[in-house]
Amino acid sequence: MKILVCMKQVPQKDAPLKLNEAASWIREDVSYEANEPDAFALEEALRQREKHKGEVVVITSGPARAQQVLREALAKGADRAIHLEDNAFVGFDAFNTAKAIAAAIKDEKFDLIFTGLQSDDYGYAQTGVILAELLGWPHATIIMQIEKTDSGIRVKRELEAGYFQFVDMPLPAVLTIQSGINKLRYATLIGIKQAKNKPIRKVALSEVQSAIGGNLQKIERLYVPQKTKKTEHIEGSPSEIAKKLVDKLRNELRVI
């Protein structure tokens, strides 16, 4: 099975974020990490390769710093990487990102393409589905399990409120992977060493320029959300807090 995993570099989960001067984006001086759903997608690809043999290729689009995500993926066991490298990719909408990826892989022949179900920064949950449509491939989203069948694959799709559904699909296909599908592995020291010799193909913006267009949507401004809730802070020592809280529970909320 030849599997492509699309990964995104996003600010670290608990990194303190500040808006830039123009309030058009965040300040870039933060720590970054691989988008967690994408890490689950990579893990799933590695497990499928362990079961069925094949190749796992990782791709990301972003500035030079995004290479870190690829290096970590290679250290975990991916075979090679593709880096659509340019600062401009940070501002691309999902449609353009998908177009750039499709252009970068046009000479490859993948059986499966995985993305995480959504990114922790934008949270759009679109890139994988758009990519499937651009490639003309079937797709399924929020996937919790993948099994190979004679006619393709059988996936377990997660629905709301604890419901699930199995879906039979032909290959090639695009799947967006849900967090918690598996347990993430750590890169081993040997893996990190081997990663140094694995190829990272750089793709410049100019190489995919003809495939993309202007963004079809625009972030006019970013801001700290206006709080509509009045929040009361309860302070003091733990025992003081406990007493104050019980007082609220009894007299204000009336649950005791």
Add this chain to the structure above:
Amino acid sequence: MPDTVLVVVEQREGKLNRVSWETIAAGQAISAATGWMLEAAVVGGSVSALAGEVAVKKIAKVYAVESAKLEPYTPDAFGAALKQFITTRQPKLVLMPHTYQVRDFVPKLATALGRTVISDCIGFKDENGKLLFTRPMFQGKFAADVSFNSEAPWFATFQNGAFRGDKAEAGASAAPVESVKVDIAEGVVRNQPQEVFKEAKQAVDLTQAEIIVSVGRGIKEQKNIELAKQLAEALGGDLAASRPICDSGWLPMDRQIGSSGQTVAPKLYLALGISGAIQHIVGMKGSRAIIAVNKDSEAPIFEIADYAIVGNLFDIVPPLIEEVKKAKAGG
């Protein structure tokens, strides 16, 4: 043709998804702000009865978009059907609820039309005739106002709870219902879905709980859940958790609160070590009172908390359990 807002409601197995009323309310609000006409569509095998249910709301018209190939749901069928319908009707704006099913097909539909979707919106603004859609970013730490930079049709999906379904205005009389048969050629539908099923036997229905004590990653280890369990017992409430706790198997899946789990609105929701990621918040923001304990003062959970305790839950919960027990014993 006048500019139209088209709300595509959601149904499964002959029942409307309740969140559809929220999208109708959103459509009515945008229609009022812009003067555009409001229409709705129900998509499925045989949905004229459901279209009739939607028609009692204040809407100009409801379409029953039908084909046998639309049952059961597949993204290929829904994409093809709505592409046909939208190409004919040419709405200016298409609204849908941000459900798992909508996420599965609306980016495909928009792409097939060469258009874009602003997804997971929590509101809209009309700034001098320019329509902006507000959505959370960075797990709720910031909000973004987003505009369309393309031709119509525009697509937007609204987050669960962004509008109130009970605010969807009723019409003076039932709106006309029009049946639209769509053609889906052989070979278009590539996925073969099986029956929908529930995995965990629903041992506990958290939607009925009056008090919920919920744990997130801040609980650090499985054995620490015992502390939260004791607090829940002292309060006479139920134990729940955010997704990562259930994914790790520390609590069963039927304890999960959030977009993949249960949506609750108890009298009291006590969030311990929960950061407040969007996927969790949508499942509990309707709670009457929210108390959050987290050592990160910037945690997004504090945006929606009525009472905030910035501190270490392991320091705070033990004395809290004692005080609750004392109070209940008549102290």
